[in-house]
Amino acid sequence: MLTLDKLQQIKKEHRPVLEARLREAGNVDIHEDGSIVLNGDYYKKQVRIALKNCGIINPGSIEDYISVDGYSAFANLLFNKSRADIIEDMTASNLRGRGGAGFPTGRKWAEAFKYDDDQKYMICNADEGDPGAFMDRSILENDPHCVLEGMAIGGYAVGATQGFIYVRAEYPIAVKRLKIAIEQAKELGILGKNILGTGFDFDIELRLGSGAFVCGEGTALIESIEGKRGMPRTKIHRTAHKGLWQKPTIINNVETYANVPVIFQRGVDWFRSIGTEKSPGTKVFALVGKVEKAGLVEVPMGMPLREIVYDIGGGVQNGKAFKAVQTGGPSGGCIPAELIDTPVDFESLAKIGSIMGSGGMVVMDENTCMVDIARFFLDFTVEESCGKCVPCREGTKRMLELLDKVVEGNGEEGDIERMVSLADTITSASLCGLGQTASNPVTTTIHYFRNEYEAHIKDHKCPAGSCAALLEYFITDKCIGCGKCAKACPVSCISGKLKERHVIDQEQCIKCGACMEACPPKVSAVIKR
Amino acid sequence: MVKLIINGKEIEAKEGTFILEAARENGIDIPTLCYDKELTNFGGCRLCVVEVEGSNKLITSCSSLVKEGMVVHTETPKVVKIRKDILDLLYSNHPKDCLTCEKSGECGLQDLCYRYGIKDGSYKGEVKKYAIDSINPVMERDQSKCILCGKCVRVCAEIQVTNTIDFTDRGFNSKVTTEFDNPIDRHNCRMCGQCITACPTGALINKQLKGIRPWEVKKVRTTCPFCGTGCNFDLNVKNGKVVGVTPNPDSPVNGKSLCVKGRYHSDFINSEDRLIKPLIKKNGEFVEASWEEALTLVADKLKHTRDTYGGDAITGLSSARCVNEDNFVFQKMMRVAFGTNNVDHCART
16 A cells, blocks of 8 residues: 555655756756756746646656655645645635636635535546637646646545546547556555545546537536536536536636645645735646747736737737737637736736636737637637527527628628627526627627727728738739739739739639739739728 | 515515526516426526526526525516517527417417517528428427427426437537437337427427317316326317317326327227227127117126126126226126126226
8 A cells, every 4th residue: 555655755766767867858947945947938937836747747657746746735635634624725725716717716615515425526627628728738748647636635625535537539648648647546546445544535537528618618517427418507506516416516627626736735825925816826828829939828827918928928920010819718808909918817807808718818910800800719609509598509600690791791880789789698698608708709809999890891891901801902003014913813813914014803803812922022013902 | 485575576485496486476477488397407598587686697597596585676678688689589590480380379489579579580690491300190390490498308308208309419500309310200209299298389299289270279178088097188179079189287197298198099089980889790790789779788698698607707807998986886796796706907907
């Protein structure tokens, strides 16, 4: 059987091996306090808690994890802390759910703790589905043990003996590494019966999602684990009261669990010293889009957007103007350039109509059409709506049809008002978070970029020059009459004599842009307008 | 008991009651298309939303429990706007054939569109269109009229425990259908028709009642003659003729449930093959006779058998389709008049 001494022994023996390997690789700094951080400019402004082991340890080696103090928090709590104290600490840390809604983890645990039941469950929501988001994936693939440890601590605290990780099947490496990690933990005695001789049993099983975005919603996820169609339940009771098989159930996100062991290793005060008063700690973002250095960043809560986009992300690609940043994925909103100094925490983002979400952060430049962006995200929600409730099933579809109309240049007076009104119904009447937030991309873009909608509808123009139906290719008088554009045109709608200015027949043009590409760069006579 | 106020009216409700039920019990009608107190909560139609003071969110009254001191408003401008929008969305994706729809007059969607003044679906976009499924003898399924309230799915799974149908596909394309989207037939369904009763629209129709307008029939409550369970239902009578059966929710034994025989058997009443006069076999052929002649013949033969061979030469088999009193009298006759205990019953197990 595994004992505390044996755990210490493994750490003592393996730590030098890990350090030697890392020194050889040379991509990390090993501090005197034992912490290991990745070096390089990209990481300078970052504070890594959830990602602290990512890129440092070998995810397939439980010894590596133990060498960086892994499972020490769990073992320590098992022997030295009562369940109520653990929950009290969790509440005091004010760790808020990193899946998007920001519900205090401690309160959730306390709720499940107070119900006396023969069986309770811990679920890890690893059904990350936002387009362009890969925070959870990175944690699962690079540091699966920290999630297991977080779940085990939670399970001990609330009195659950069974955990489930609901992971999307589209993450095969994450699935594989989780399987290995669970096996290793069971073999060593970190999971299973009578853990460390304390009499506490805890087991974890994997459940694979089948590609439904809505299964990231807690109750839909529970339905899916129960073997039913993944549709959200109408909530009569909280899941912490009646969740999986009507038993008290805790569902936390991957990143939330990844934070748990560190909080107990380094203390509540340390954790609360990072981030803001109401949103302590850090948040991982998938910084993507038109940004110079895209990637995963973990920053203290409350860091202004500007610092994330410019100081870490290196600003907008190709020196173009920054237009907006979209946070929170399909449930989030677009934040315009004038609000770039907004601190990134739960409250501040909610105040300006967006949400923290699970951590997608898409940077947009001047060539991004905001109507089209709203349409893109809504298209995703329409695809992923489960179809259970009317506002989401029918409403988002109609909203998408209205947006399609606008980007195709067929928008009418009153369409904007109609969308605002419909958005209100979808938001206030939908059953689950997917529907309730589905309109956010539309409402925020209408709020901050109403002029772009009006330009599409009234002037039939796309100010960003992105909506194909609303722009035309035009040959200016710079044309030297080389005829390359006419040759490149797939529908032969460009005419003109050699060495004379050519003309595009707008009626015939299919707006493929081939003429613009064909025009010699030093001439650049073809423009979009 | 919990005290709360709905639309200014102080009411008392049992703890654990949903707001919608509490309101109904007190004569306040909150609209819904997916709620049924006999089925699990669904919360899909969102029409039952209400405002509760102290909460800035609308809540669904079908799945929120009453709480002490709660102040509920069921018809505020905000609530009405949401309901109108939802009905508009539903009707925009629904065939506009109410004039010829079998369900017209007792359609939940029609009633609510009338109540909230929805004349036309204002969204002119894609509309779902499915072929009508009508290969089985008793029911017709038009998924284009389905509003996905899920009542049929739940009644099939929870009351009938057959699980013939479920939701498939997602979002706007989701529909209720059988496995592999096969037509509904004897192979995958026991044809009980419970889903027909549950359906608020014309998506599921009892073929027997096609061509009969709901307001043309008189409903006569009676007990089903098919077995000893004692289910009640309403015979639908048009121009003095029984045209079909609909369940009566007040039935003490069966509520809204009926079996395949109970629901569809009434066609034997007017069947040409039905025996309405006794037949006596004379010279190898059945010949119509009067009741008196027939009963005299039976009595003579029974008496003769008893007197010649003794009472135990006779056995009597009674029927579950008779009422209790008839069965009692029958066994009495066997024992006292014929002097035998040879009496049995078709439903004895």
